[in-house]
Amino acid sequence: MxxxxxxxxxxxxxxxxTGKVNSATTRLVTPAEARVxxxxxxxxxxxxxxxxxxxxxxxxxxxxxxxxxxxxxxxxxxxxxxxxxxxxxxxxxxxxxxxxxxxxxxxxxxxxxxxxxxxxxxxxxxxxxxxxxxxxxxxxxxxxxxxxxxxxxxxxxxxxxxxxxxxxxxxxxxxxxxxxxxxxxxxxxxxxxxxxxxxxxxxxxxxxxxxxxxxxxxxxxxxxxxxxxxxxxxxxxxxxxxxxxxxxxxxxxxxxxxxxxxxGDFGLRPAMTLVARLANVKRVPAGSGISYGHLYVTDRETTLGLVPLGYADGIMRSGTNRVEVLAAGKRRRVAGRVCMDQFVIDLGDDSADAGDEVILFGPGDRGEPKCQDWADSLGTITYEIVTRIGSRVPRVHSAGVDSVGR
CATH class of the missing domain: 3.20.20.10 (Alanine racemase)
Incomplete structure (x- = not known):
């Protein structure tokens, strides 16, 4: 070879x-991963x-x-x-x-x-x-x-x-x-x-x-x-x-x-999809302050999801109440302060369970935000978004299929 x-x-x-590319049988269960x-x-x-x-x-x-x-x-x-x-x-x-x-x-x-x-x-x-x-x-x-x-x-x-x-x-x-x-x-x-x-x-x-x-x-x-x-x-x-x-x-x-x-995108395709699994899901009453400083307060009874990624993993603290993720079929804005290891999203009345997948950004095929969306929301460039993803987030490489021949 x-x-x-x-x-x-x-x-x-x-x-x-992972031991091999896209080897689901040997993959460890982790709170989050960057799929490449x-x-x-x-x-x-x-x-x-x-x-x-x-x-x-x-x-x-x-x-x-x-x-x-x-x-x-x-x-x-x-x-x-x-x-x-x-x-x-x-x-x-x-x-x-x-x-x-x-x-x-x-x-x-x-x-x-x-x-x-x-x-x-x-x-x-x-x-x-x-x-x-x-x-x-x-x-x-x-x-x-x-x-x-x-x-x-x-x-x-x-x-x-x-x-x-x-x-x-x-x-x-x-x-x-x-x-x-x-x-x-x-x-x-x-x-x-x-x-x-x-x-x-x-x-x-x-x-x-x-x-x-x-x-x-x-x-x-x-x-x-x-x-x-x-x-x-x-x-x-x-x-x-x-x-x-x-x-x-x-x-x-x-x-x-x-x-x-x-x-535009010049026909390029984003290689990284950053995903996490909900660590907790719970109902809270109206008026609940969320995360440090209570920078987000619920205006109704709602369901919250806990995403196990934070600024120690490269999720910028300035994303508080700004960046969006895809969860339970819809885009959700980060609700409250981004913490070192986690942040919260407001799921409203939609159904979700601990372990469900959340897509932070990817190529956009499923309606998820793209890395460029995150960069625009944070007033930075995509270089900073992808290079900040920390070592606690495993990179999982899949072989994929070329869409342009050589």
Missing amino acids: PVAASIASRSVGPTCH DLGAVRHNIGVLAGHAEGAEMMAIVKSDGYGHGAAAIAGACLEAGASRLGTALLSEALTLREAGVTAPILAWLITPGEPLDKAALREIELSAAAPWAIDEIAAAARRTGRPVRVHLKVDTGMSRGGASATDWPSLVKQALAVQAEGAIEIAGIWSHLACADTPEHPANKLQLVAFDEALAVADELGVSSGVIRHIANSAATVTFPQARYDMVRPGLATYGLSPVPER
Whole structure:
């Protein structure tokens, strides 16, 4: 079985609790779980490949695959046609290697003193934007006898990571000198767009001008024309063809969440459905104050349901009296304060029992809220919703069925 397929067909890591994908016979009974449809992930990679128009694809699986379970997501992405993976941290890349992922992985957020020998030994590509990074990567390569593939990062206007335009020539010269020694290979040149989720923002085109200028400098200094040029994130992949260059780096869109919500869903399908089982159901009289601070008071005799998820699990406290869930066939707003481990919903006179399923968000097929609905209600972005789901919530991966062929 190919590595990608083997990763996708078993649970890996602390956030997964089933022995096999969608194995109901071995599933533990838990108060809540995040169900992740790997078929949706493969579908999304197919959609993104259509937008990429031949550019190579690096699927971004940082932050445990945006909270979806990195190893299983990595396998699904590779099966669907992504050729590379990206993580923020070296530790995330090493975890993927331990899970059996053999595809190229780039880790880009490196700080001084990290165990770069492990990166060299496990063939993890690294980003460098300053002289100290080149020095430490080269030292690790010398100690291990394993040259490291390096992506040089230039700051094109985000003013975050990357070498400034002033420092860029010296960084390239240093990297070329170390490459001549054989300690590193310059594998890529890259940057990051600051405003791609606002496609009409003038900064986008200005950043491409700056990126092209940096590429020209590298070319003049002798960097091979075969390096991978990449700057496009999810939003740029689907809205900004000029930014695709040799490779695109979709993150959020891989998980079926729109990077530009005001322009629709681009045919993407949300991969995560967050569910819980009611822990208690009871009738209370009119005038009952609910949860801490009595921020919700019943205006009639009603039935309350207790949902065993709270801010310790990533359900934001600001969702108090704001976000909705699907329970007993209808959408229900959270009633009262979201607590550390639980919150309450008002079921009215509808029938429900302890153990009944509540859907917090999902693809919307059953009328449940979508992750975007939660983000809109909370004044945030979908990235924050899915990445905050905590480790007490098991990720359960199902194989799913692709709806877009590759």
